[in-house]
Amino acid sequence: MIPRVALVGAGGHGISHRRTLKDLEGRGVLKIAAFCDRNPVEPEPGVPFFDDHRDLLEAVRPEVVIICTPPHTHLPIALDCLAAGADLLLEKPPVTTLDEHARLAAAVRESGRRCQVGFQALGSAALGRLCAATAGSTEPVSAAGAWWRPDSYYRRAPWAGRQATFDGALVNPFAHALMQALVVADGFEPVLMELERYRTREIQTDDCTFLRLTGADGRTIVVAVTLASEVFVAGEIQVGEAVLEYPTDRLRLGADAPFEEIPGRIGLLENLLSGAALIAPLERTRTFTVVAEAIVAAPMPATIPPGELGPHPEGGGRILPGVHELVRQVAATGLLPSESDITWAVAPHRVSLQQAKGVSDAQAEHR
Ligand SMILES: NC(=O)c1ccc[n+]([C@@H]2O[C@H](COP(=O)([O-])OP(=O)(O)OC[C@H]3O[C@@H](n4cnc5c(N)ncnc54)[C@H](O)[C@@H]3O)[C@@H](O)[C@H]2O)c1
Numbered sequence: 001m002i003p004r005v006a007l008v009g010a011g012g013h014g015i016s017h018r019r020t021l022k023d024l025e026g027r028g029v030l031k032i033a034a035f036c037d038r039n040p041v042e043p044e045p046g047v048p049f050f051d052d053h054r055d056l057l058e059a060v061r062p063e064v065v066i067i068c069t070p071p072h073t074h075l076p077i078a079l080d081c082l083a084a085g086a087d088l089l090l091e092k093p094p095v096t097t098l099d100e101h102a103r104l105a106a107a108v109r110e111s112g113r114r115c116q117v118g119f120q121a122l123g124s125a126a127l128g129r130l131c132a133a134t135a136g137s138t139e140p141v142s143a144a145g146a147w148w149r150p151d152s153y154y155r156r157a158p159w160a161g162r163q164a165t166f167d168g169a170l171v172n173p174f175a176h177a178l179m180q181a182l183v184v185a186d187g188f189e190p191v192l193m194e195l196e197r198y199r200t201r202e203i204q205t206d207d208c209t210f211l212r213l214t215g216a217d218g219r220t221i222v223v224a225v226t227l228a229s230e231v232f233v234a235g236e237i238q239v240g241e242a243v244l245e246y247p248t249d250r251l252r253l254g255a256d257a258p259f260e261e262i263p264g265r266i267g268l269l270e271n272l273l274s275g276a277a278l279i280a281p282l283e284r285t286r287t288f289t290v291v292a293e294a295i296v297a298a299p300m301p302a303t304i305p306p307g308e309l310g311p312h313p314e315g316g317g318r319i320l321p322g323v324h325e326l327v328r329q330v331a332a333t334g335l336l337p338s339e340s341d342i343t344w345a346v347a348p349h350r351v352s353l354q355q356a357k358g359v360s361d362a363q364a365e366h367r
Pocket residue numbers: 008009010011012013014036037038039051052053068069070071073091092093118119120156157172
């Protein structure tokens with residue numbers, strides 16, 4: 001039987017899921033069952049549309065649902081879909097707290113359904129190569145990325161630019177960087193988080209984030225990302241001399257080696273439908289959720305003084321000149337901005353993650 005797949009959240013990033021759905025339907029892998037969105041979206045001929053996911057579930061009973069709504073809305077929709085007997089492709093970040101993670105994991109177990117999380121870069125053959133080449137390493141793992149998002153990015157949706165709805169450079173657009181770093185540092189158990197969050201504009205969350213995690217074994221993961229850069233750094237995961245540019249699957253295993261594109265990405269939806277072991281099962285995102293929850297619970301980000309900023313050459317907002325070099329410097333040295341000569345930097349927020357994890361473990365045992 002060809003599985004019928006529905007999409008909840010068919011605007012925004014849902015458009016890329018619509019492309020995948022059309023492609024897989026064209027190849028006879030699935031049938032597009034229905035779309036749902038709170039707002040009107042471009043209709044798809046022959047595909048029923050609903051403005052409430054509960055109506056969709058009742059009317060269509062799809063075998064699989066893709067959930068691509070804002071992060072703070074994921075849990076109730078996911079629970080309803082599981083209760084209706086559907087497998088899930090749930091966009092990242094899957095949920096906003098470890099408590100929600102435990103509730104969703106329990107529902108997945110009890111329903112016997114499968115839940116794949118939208119960390120598509122985990123399906124990359126290049127990541128597999130990097131992990132194989134660095135297995136057993138105790139060297140620090142780092143991630144660096146520098147993108148540009150104009151002010152209009154934060155006006156596209158009511159939840160954008162608000163920490164209360166789980167937006168922020170590292171918990172949303174650069175969530176993949178954190179997730180990739182955690183996977184490369186296989187078995188990493190964070191016990192300490194040191195975090196510096198900054199904003200270059202009037203938003204209620206960060207657009208420049210610097211994070212150092214220390215693991216139970218003393219290993220560190222450092223992640224430095226920005227959305228206020230004129231110069232583009234796609235996203236680099238580094239262990240020793242090995243570097244993976246995770247959005248493009250380009251890999252370099254030695255300092256003098258050239259970057260090589262490693263083809264072979266398994267699509268998350270195809271993987272889910274195939275019945276094979278999941279690439280990004282919910283349980284694999286637990287440590288990510290520990291860290292993401294702690295990031296969002298941190299005090300509001302510091303504002304970078306306007307005098308440090310300059311206009312983006314194409315308009316649309318301001319950039320922090322040289323921030324692409326700063327993210328690479330932090331990744332290379334493991335020193336946060338406040339620990340180097342950055343005048344606008346403020347002391348990091350330090351929090352034990354052991355305690356958060358212990359509380360959640362205890363809660364999970366009581367379920
Ligand atoms: N995997 C990736 O690379 C990637 C890239 C971008 C976004 N995302 C994730 O996709 C999700 C959506 O992000 P976005 O940027 O597209 O957001 P968005 O706000 O631009 O779009 C979300 C869509 O969901 C709809 N929606 C909101 N609440 C709904 C509800 N309760 N029921 C039905 N529809 C609802 C909105 O009307 C909108 O069309 C987030 O979890 C985000 O992190 C993942």
